[in-house]
Amino acid sequence: MARRLAAALGLLLVIFAALLFWPVVMTYTFVAGEKATASVTNCETIRNNKSTDTTCTGTWRTEGGDTGSGEIYGLDEDQEGDTVPVRIGPMGPYAGGFGHSWVLFLTAVPALLAPVVVAFSLGPxxxxxxxxxxxxxxxxxxxxxxxxxxxxxxxxxxxxxxxxxxxxxxxxxxxxxxxxxxxxxxxxxxxxxxxxxxxxxxxxxxxxxxxxxxxxxxxxxxxxxxxxxxxxxxxxxxxxxxxxxxxxxxxxxxxxxxxxxxxxxxxxxxxxxxxxxxxxxxxxxxxxxxxxxxxxxxxxxxxxxxxxxxxxxxxxxxxxxxxxx
CATH class of the missing domain: 2.40.160.200 (LURP1-related)
Structure with missing residues (x-):
């Protein structure tokens, strides 16, 4: 029983960490990520029966003077040609703040609710x-x-x-x-x-x-x-x-x-x-x-x-x- 519980706990910790990966990364990006200004040069949207995916690219310059280019996340198709503020984190530059990237925080819901469910289930x-x-x-x-x-x-x-x-x-x-x-x-x-x-x-x-x-x-x-x-x-x-x-x-x-x-x-x-x-x-x-x-x-x-x-x-x-x- 002890070995099974320890293994189960280890598996749950791995799942918990995986569910919180994007919420933690995005929180860090929007709170502590380096500030920059980006120029959006191109946006392309791919639509299928189940989803719509927009990919935007451009260049950016940080407040410290560093420059970069590549994909910029958190943008809409109609923002091609715009100049927008972004935050640069571990996964790249993101625009739009928390509100535009809320989907990436959804995995935190089961991670935060799981301890409550487990407590109510195993408490008795x-x-x-x-x-x-x-x-x-x-x-x-x-x-x-x-x-x-x-x-x-x-x-x-x-x-x-x-x-x-x-x-x-x-x-x-x-x-x-x-x-x-x-x-x-x-x-x-x-x-x-x-x-x-x-x-x-x-x-x-x-x-x-x-x-x-x-x-x-x-x-x-x-x-x-x-x-x-x-x-x-x-x-x-x-x-x-x-x-x-x-x-x-x-x-x-x-x-x-x-x-x-x-x-x-x-x-x-x-x-x-x-x-x-x-x-x-x-x-x-x-x-x-x-x-x-x-x-x-x-x-x-x-x-x-x-x-x-x-x-x-x-x-x-x-x-x-x-x-x-």
Missing amino acids: FFSRNRRLARSLLAEPGGGRLVIVTRDAVTHADGSPFATVRKAESPPAGYRRAEVPGRPFRGHQRSVFEAVAGINRDATEFTAVVGTAGRPLMFVEARTSKELETECVLLDAAGAALVVVRRLSAYPLHYSLLSPAGEAIGSARPAVGKLGGNLLIRDAGGLPVATAATSGRRWVVRVESRASSLLRDAALALALIQLRSD
Whole structure:
């Protein structure tokens, strides 16, 4: 999720910059561009069924005495032979001021409205997850309550529980667990995902290391161009404990399986469908853990009735959300 959001944010910034290019350039031209006087020597208009395009050329002299010639923008066909004031900017000389070049400012409208639309669209999503996270912290219950970030796990009071780091290689006792039935993705890999490096064929290992410096567990993350993301919870020696299989990205749904393929639990959003929060249930459908995001952290509350496998799987699920594709 974090990688997808970062890539999406980068793409949005590129689009935002592209939409604001002409408005920024034209504002600079008309406000700070060098002043000059231009003589319009020729204007030609090309008309077709959909538009009319006028091109004017001429010569100009700046207030500093520099001269130039070429196309002059922002003129009408009937201005051939006129002498007009212009401003010279990065894209050349423009006449007529803001009023005559207003079309070039239209791209600023979606760029300026987009943050408002995004805020209204995603506001409920983030606020809902934050409220759930706050409620988990306010009512810790009798089980385990931890806060998970990309590089650490802490208790609710801030005391350290474990550190999280990328493992350059699998643990010594690792044997790849293969459970049949991994589903295909609901859609083909997009160009955006390919450019951003999302949903690629890759396997990564994350180590969760206790305060004593010894590994507590590992999380093996498997991504694929064609198959749904799958992660495996490994013990400190590298033996597979739980296969966390994503069945669909929307609505978000995970199946928790033993290495033998037996269902031991499931995870779906506690509220909504987009994720940002999860309710983990055991094989009988009994809720055993709840997790919710708040900013760059996940709050995870595990009920005292949860088995040790599901307790650790809840922690792994939070780590998966922080890095998953």
